[in-house]
Every structure is written in structure tokens, then in C-alpha cells.
Amino acid sequence: MTLAPEATGNANNVTRSWRQRAWLVLLFGLRVGMAAVFIGAAVPKILSPDIFAGNVFNYQMLPAWGVNTLAIGLPWLEFIIGICLLLGLWTRANALIMSVLMVVFVIAFASATARGLNISCGCFEVGQDHGASSLILVLLRDFAFLVAAVLLVRYPNAPSLLSFLPRRP
């Protein structure tokens, strides 16, 4: 389904068909959902970068100098794109970064599993207390997130929180 630009930017437009409204609601849900996913994933890592560094290390894919660098930087990238997505700022760029990250996450975890590493993915929680993650569940979940991110790349004018701000007369 394609939407006319004027039909996607204004949540108060009352002339839309119910299909358009349902589609906008879906896109709004995707936006809020993906923002929540990324903010929710970022916060525990920002609070405990040292423990998250252990998760990164367990993948055994990065040189020693890259482990802490990624553990410090990645959570903030997740947080910033989550916030921007929620507010509707630079949606296409945010969703594009999310799509790339999802592909990277899938490859990293599949690679670790293929190498016999029995690790926690470190996606939404840090440390190893939660036990090893299931490859199938991680792949299915990340694929769903990837589809959502690609949809937001395709439809960047999906309603955001800022769409509901009262307009100037």
C-alpha cells in the first residue's frame, strides 16, 4: 500500500478511509514499538557498560581494542535512534541504521552459535545470568524487527508523537 504524502503526516486528517487509518495506526505502532525496543535495549547497557563488554567479548568476533569501544558506543546509538524515531526526527535515517544493526546482530549471533559458543545474546539484558539465548528465537525476533525497520524506511512519514502536537493556527 502506498500513501499520498499529505495522508501520512497529519494524524488529525479526518478525510481518510478506514484502511488508511488502520495503516497509519499500524505504522504508528511500528514506530513506537521499534523505539521502545531500542530504548529498552539501550538503557541496561548504558547503565552497565562493563557487564555489556563481557557480552560483546563472548562473541569472540572483535579484537581486544574493539570490545570496550563497542560496549560504550553501541548503547548510545541505540538510545539516540530510539528517541529520534519516537519523536519522528530523521525517521528514514534511524530506520536505516536499525535495519543494518538487525542484520549485523543476526549474523553475529548466528556466527557465535555456529562456532559452538553457548552465550547470552546480550540483546535486552546484560550479563550471563539469563542463560544462553535460543538461536531460533533470536533469529525470529530480529527478523520481525528487521521487517518493521524496513517498513519505516519505506514509509518514513508514519505518524509520530510530534504528529499529535496541536498545530499552530
Add this chain to the structure above:
Amino acid sequence: MQVLTLVLLSAVLAAASNSFRSGGLPWQGSQPESHIYRDIDWLSVEVAGPLQEDASTIFLEARPIEQFERRRVFGALSLPADDLVASWASIRDFLDPSMTLIVYADDPNLTVRTVEFLSARGLRTQALGGGWDAWTNARLPEERGR
């Protein structure tokens, strides 16, 4: 351009938050496994290296025997983590509680499993942070072959 801006903004915020945090993470850290397996006594390669000449210290390799036979820490014994009970039986007579054991592998999970196995048997056991890679990168003594 927007992607680059978002990445740069994130990098700046990450650097700032890490700088202002008490006990911020060093950008080029070592032994990150020690943050996850906090109950294990991890030794840096700088500390463990000189102990290789200490007669009361024994290095134990937890990697599979095939890797042990190719290259290993000089003087190390093999204790493959994939079959600890059987491999333990073959070396237990060489060990006593007065010794310090330093376990290493490629995979920290193997190291941890082996350390826990030995500690449960009353042996004073530590783990080599960074494992085999750290040892070889530091160009410490090693031996090859059977």
C-alpha cells in the same frame, strides 16, 4: 548525512557519559570476561607470565587435546573441558592442594567450567584473562608437538 550525524552524536554522548561516569570503562579494555564471571579469579597475562617459571604453579589447558598438541603454554598440562571427568583422572596424581593452577583456553566458558570443576575439588585455581590469544600476543614461552 543524517546517518553520519546520528552516529557522531551517539559517539559524542558515549564518550561524554563514559568520561563523567565514576570508574568509566577504558576504551581499550582487557579481560572483559572478568566482568561477567565475577566469581572467578582472573589473572592478567602480565601477572601470569612470570608465574610460568614458578615451580608451584601449573598451567592447565582447557582446550581440546588436538589444539594442546599443536601449541600450548610452555610446561602446561592438558585438561580438556569437553571431558573433564576423564581428563581429570589422567592428571590428578600430578596435582596437590599446595599448587596454584592457572587455567586457560580460547573460550572463556571452557575456562570457567574447568576452574569451577577444580575449585570444587579443593584446588587453588585461577584463570588466565584473555586466554591463549593473550598468551601468544604477549609472545610468552610456548611449546609445540606432543
